[in-house]
Amino acid sequence: xxxxxxxxxxxxxxxxxxxxxxxxxxxxxxxxxxxxxxxxxxxxxxxxxxxxxxxxxxxxxxxxxxxxxxxxxxxxxxxxxxxxxxxxxxxxxxxxxxxxxxxxxxxxxxxxxxxxxxxxxxxxxxxxxxxxxxxxxxxxxxxxxxxxxxxxxxxxxxxxxxxxxxxxxxxxxxxxxxxxxxxxxxxxxxxxxxxxxxxxxxxxxxxxxxxxxxxxxxxxxxxxxxxxxxxxxxxxx
Amino acid sequence: xxxxxxxxxxxxxxxxxxxxxxxxxxxxxxxxxxxxxxxxxxxxxxxxxxxxxxxxxxxxxxxxxxxxxxxxxxxxxxxxxxxxxxxxxxxxxxxxxxxxxxxxxxxxxxxxxxxxxxxxxxxxxxxxxxxxxxxxxxxxxxxxxxxxxxxxxxxxxxxxxxxxxxxxxxxxxxxxxxxxxxxxxxxxxxxxxxxxxxxxxxxxxxxxxxxxxxxxxxxxxxxxxxxxxxxxxxxxxxxxxxxxxxxxxxxxxxxxxxxxxxxxxxxxxxxxxxxxxxxxxxxxxxxxxxxxxxxxxxxxxxxxxxxxxxxxxxxxxxxxxxxxxxxxxxxxxxxxxxxxxxxxxxxxxxxxxxxxxxxxxxxxxxxxxxxxxxxxxxxxxxxxxxxxxxxxxxxxxxxxxxxxxxxxxxxxxxxxxxxxxxxxxxxxxxxxxxxxxxxxxxxxxxxxxxxxxxxxxxxxxxxxxxxxxxxxxxxxxxxxxxxxxxxxxxxxxxxxxxxxxxxxxxxxxxxxxxxxxxxxxxxxxxxxxxxxxxxxxxxxxxxxxxxxxxxxxxxxxxxxx
Numbered sequence: 001x002x003x004x005x006x007x008x009x010x011x012x013x014x015x016x017x018x019x020x021x022x023x024x025x026x027x028x029x030x031x032x033x034x035x036x037x038x039x040x041x042x043x044x045x046x047x048x049x050x051x052x053x054x055x056x057x058x059x060x061x062x063x064x065x066x067x068x069x070x071x072x073x074x075x076x077x078x079x080x081x082x083x084x085x086x087x088x089x090x091x092x093x094x095x096x097x098x099x100x101x102x103x104x105x106x107x108x109x110x111x112x113x114x115x116x117x118x119x120x121x122x123x124x125x126x127x128x129x130x131x132x133x134x135x136x137x138x139x140x141x142x143x144x145x146x147x148x149x150x151x152x153x154x155x156x157x158x159x160x161x162x163x164x165x166x167x168x169x170x171x172x173x174x175x176x177x178x179x180x181x182x183x184x185x186x187x188x189x190x191x192x193x194x195x196x197x198x199x200x201x202x203x204x205x206x207x208x209x210x211x212x213x214x215x216x217x218x219x220x221x222x223x224x225x226x227x228x229x230x231x232x233x234x235x236x237x
Numbered sequence: 238x239x240x241x242x243x244x245x246x247x248x249x250x251x252x253x254x255x256x257x258x259x260x261x262x263x264x265x266x267x268x269x270x271x272x273x274x275x276x277x278x279x280x281x282x283x284x285x286x287x288x289x290x291x292x293x294x295x296x297x298x299x300x301x302x303x304x305x306x307x308x309x310x311x312x313x314x315x316x317x318x319x320x321x322x323x324x325x326x327x328x329x330x331x332x333x334x335x336x337x338x339x340x341x342x343x344x345x346x347x348x349x350x351x352x353x354x355x356x357x358x359x360x361x362x363x364x365x366x367x368x369x370x371x372x373x374x375x376x377x378x379x380x381x382x383x384x385x386x387x388x389x390x391x392x393x394x395x396x397x398x399x400x401x402x403x404x405x406x407x408x409x410x411x412x413x414x415x416x417x418x419x420x421x422x423x424x425x426x427x428x429x430x431x432x433x434x435x436x437x438x439x440x441x442x443x444x445x446x447x448x449x450x451x452x453x454x455x456x457x458x459x460x461x462x463x464x465x466x467x468x469x470x471x472x473x474x475x476x477x478x479x480x481x482x483x484x485x486x487x488x489x490x491x492x493x494x495x496x497x498x499x500x501x502x503x504x505x506x507x508x509x510x511x512x513x514x515x516x517x518x519x520x521x522x523x524x525x526x527x528x529x530x531x532x533x534x535x536x537x538x539x540x541x542x543x544x545x546x547x548x549x550x551x552x553x554x555x556x557x558x559x560x561x562x563x564x565x566x567x568x569x570x571x572x573x574x575x576x577x578x579x580x581x582x583x584x585x586x587x588x589x590x591x592x593x594x595x596x597x598x599x600x601x602x603x604x605x606x607x608x609x610x611x612x613x614x615x616x617x618x619x620x621x622x623x624x625x626x627x628x629x630x631x632x633x634x635x636x637x638x639x640x641x642x643x644x645x646x647x648x649x650x651x652x653x654x655x656x657x658x659x660x661x662x663x664x665x666x667x668x669x670x671x672x673x674x675x676x677x678x679x680x681x682x683x684x685x686x687x688x689x690x691x692x693x694x695x696x697x698x699x700x701x702x703x704x705x706x707x708x709x710x711x712x713x714x715x716x717x718x719x720x721x722x723x724x725x726x727x728x729x730x731x732x733x734x735x736x737x738x739x740x741x742x743x744x745x746x747x748x749x750x751x752x753x754x755x756x757x758x759x760x761x762x763x764x765x766x767x768x769x770x771x772x773x774x775x776x777x778x779x780x781x782x783x784x785x786x787x788x789x790x791x792x793x794x795x796x797x798x
Contacts, residue, residue: 050672052668052671052672071676071678072671072672073671073673073674073675073676073677074674074676076672076673076674077674081672081674082672084668084669084672088666088668088669089669090661090662090665090666090669091665092665093661093665101658101661101662101673102673104658104659104662104673104674104675105673105674149673153673153674
C-alpha cells in the first residue's frame with residue numbers, strides 16, 4: 001500500500017472546477033514532484049491533501065486511512081505537513097519562536113530539542129540567526145525557516161510548495177540539496193515546482209499537471225527525456 | 238532619507254499655513270474661547286491660548302526636525318517664517334470678523350474671541366502683536382528642537398508636566414489642597430485659577446531636573462540592576478510588584494472620593510479592555526460589537542438581582558455574578574460560531590451588527606416585559622461583603638480592583654500558555670496556523686468566550702454600581718472607546734490597557750470642560766498617536782519589534798556571523 005493515495009479528486013473554488021479528477025500516489029521514502037504551469041492545480045492539490053481544501057469528489061488516503069473527514073489540524077498530527085507557497089513564515093516572531101510554533105502539535109520536549117538541533121544542522125544560517133525576527137531574514141533564509149518549521153512537526157510526509165520561488169539560482173541548488181538530505185533521513189516528500197529542471201533532478205518520480213488534470217506520469221529520468229516535457233517545461237528544443 | 242543641507246523653504250511655507258489654518262479653525266469652532274477662561278498659569282497662560290499657539294510652536298519644532306541638516310541660523314529663520322505665516326489666517330480673521338459680521342454663519346467668531354486674539358488691543362496693534370507673538374513662537378519651537386537632546390528632553394517633559402498640573406489644578410486642590418500639609422503647600426504653587434507663576438517655575442524646575450538626572454544617571458542605575466545576581470533581581474522585581482499592590486490598596490485613601498469615582502470608571506474600562514485585548518490583541522479578531530457582552534453581563538445581573546418589578550431571581554450580587562459571566566460567555570460563543578470563517582473587515586462588520594442587535598433588543602418593546610425596554614431595570618442592589626454594602630466609590634474600588642487583578646492575572650498566564658501561542662499564530666496567519674496543526678475553531682471560540690467573560694463581569698459590576706441600567710448606556714461608543722484604549726495603550730499589551738484606559742477614560746473625566754470637545758480630542762489624540770507612536774504607549778514586545786526594532790535586532794545579530 002502506498003503511503004499517500006489520491007484518487008480521482010475534484011476540487012472547486014466556487015463554480016470554478018480547479019481539479020478535474022486527479023489521481024496520484026506517493027510511496028514511502030520517495031520524492032515525488034508535481035510540475036506544471038501557473039494555474040494547473042499544483043497548489044490546489046497540496047491544499048487538498050493537507051485538508052485546507054476539501055474535495056467534492058474522490059478520496060485522499062494516508063496509509064489507507066481516508067483523510068477527508070479530518071480537519072486540517074488533525075491531519076498535521078497524523079504526520080502530513082505543508083510548507084506553503086511564498087514561505088509565509090511568522091514575520092514578527094523570531095527564528096526560534098517560528099520553529100517552536102512548528103512543533104505545536106508535539107509535547108515531547110526532548111524530541112523537540114533534538115529536532116531543533118537537526119534543523120540547525122541542516123540550516124546553519126538559522127542557528128546564527130535564531131533570535132532574529134523572521135521578517136528581517138533574506139528570501140532564502142525565510143525559505144529555510146519555512147522548511148525548518150515544517151520539519152519541527154516531525155512529518156512523515158512533507159508537502160513543499162514552490163520552494164524555489166523568488167530565490168537566486170545558487171540558493172535554489174542549496175535548498176534542493178537540503179531537500180534530498182531531508183529525504184535521505186527518512187521523510188517522504190511531495191514537491192510542487194515550476195522549476196521543472198531542478199525538480200526532476202532530485203525527484204524519483206513526477207507528475208505533469210495541465211489545467212486540473214494529470215497529463216503525464218513517469219519516473220523523473222523518463223520525464224526528463226520526454227519530448228513534450230523538454231519542450232514545454234525544460235525549454236529544450 | 239534626504240541628506241541635503243538645504244533648507245526646504247517651500248515645505249516651511251506650507252507647514253506655516255497649515256499651522257495657521259489649524260489655529261484659525263480651533264478658534265472658529267469655539268475651542269479657544271471656551272478655554273480662554275481656563276488658566277493654566279494664573280493670569281498668564283490659558284488653555285485657550287495653548288490651543289491657539291500650540292500648533293504653531295509644534296510646527297516650528299517639526300520644521301527644524303525635518304531640516305536637521307540645515308544650519309541653525311537658517312532653521313531659526315524658518316521657524317520665524319512659519320510663525321509669521323501661521324499668524325496670517327488669524328490676522329485676516331481680526332480684520333474680517335467685524336465688517337462682514339462673520340457671526341451670522343460662524344457663531345463662534347464672537348467679540349470675546351476677537352478680544353482674545355487681539356490681546357485686548359485695537360485691531361491694528363492687536364494684529365501686529367499677533368504676528369510678532371506667532372513669529373517668536375515659531376522661532377522658539379524651532380529653537381527647542383535645535384537644543385542638544387539632553388537639554389531638550391527635560392525641557393519638553395517639564396513643560397508637559399506644567400501643562401498637566403495646570404490643567405488638573407482644580408482637581409488637585411479639591412483632593413489634597415484643603416487639609417493639613419496640602420493647605421500649606423497650596424499657596425506656594427497654585428494661584429486662584431491654575432498654577433501661580435512661581436508654582437509653574439517650581440514644577441518645571443523640579444520635573445526637568447529629575448528628568449535630566451535620570452537621563453544622565455538612569456543607564457548606570459539600570460546597568461547596576463542588570464549586573465545583580467538573578468536571585469536579587471527577582472527579589473527586586475517581587476518587591477516592586479508588592480509595592481505596586483500596596484499602593485493600589487491604599488489608592489482610595491490617597492485619591493479621595495471624587496478621583497476614586499473616576500478610577501472606578503477607569504477600572505471598569507480596564508476590565509473590558511483586558512477582555513477585548515484577548516480578542517483583538519492576542520487573537521487578532523477585530524470585534525466592533527464588544528459592548529454587547531458588557532450589556533449582557535449588566536442585564537443578567539439586573540434581572541437576577543433587581544428588587545423592582547422586573548427582578549426574577551432576587552439573588553445577591555455574588556450569586557448572580559457567575560450567571561452574568563456565564564451568559565456573556567454563551568453570547569460570545571453564539572457570536573463566535575457564525576463568524577468562524579470570517580476575517581478582517583467582514584468580521585468587524587458582523588460584530589458591529591451584533592452589538593447593535595443587542596442594544597436594539599434591550600430597547601425593544603418586545604423584550605420590555607422582561608428587561609424594561611427604554612425604562613431599563615431599576616433597584617439593582619449593591620454587592621455586599623460580609624455585612625458591608627459596597628456603596629461608596631472607595632468601597633466599590635476594591636471590588637473593581639479585585640476583578641481587574643483576576644482578569645490581568647488570567648490574561649498574563651494565558652498569553653504565555655499554549656493557548657496564547659495558538660492565538661498568536663492565528664493572528665499572524667490563519668492558514669499557516671492551521672497548517673501547523675492548530676485547531677482554529679477551538680482557538681477562535683476560546684478567544685471570544687474569555688473576552689466576553691471579562692466584559693460580562695465588567696457589565697455586572699457596572700449594573701450594581703449604578704443601581705439601574707438603561708439601554709442607552711450600551712451604545713456603539715463604548716465598543717469604540719474600548720478598542721481605542723487598547724490601540725492607544727499598545728495592542729496586546731497588558732500594562733498598555735491600563736495606560737490607555739487612564740488616558741482615554743480618566744483624562745476626559747478629569748477635564749470636564751472638554752466634554753463637548755471630547756470626541757475631537759479623542760480623534761486628534763489618536764491621529765497624533767498613530768503617527769508618533771504607532772505601537773502604543775506601552776507596547777508589547779513583538780509589536781515594538783515590528784515597528785521599531787528591526788535595525789536594533791539586526792545590529793545585535795551581526796556579530797553572530
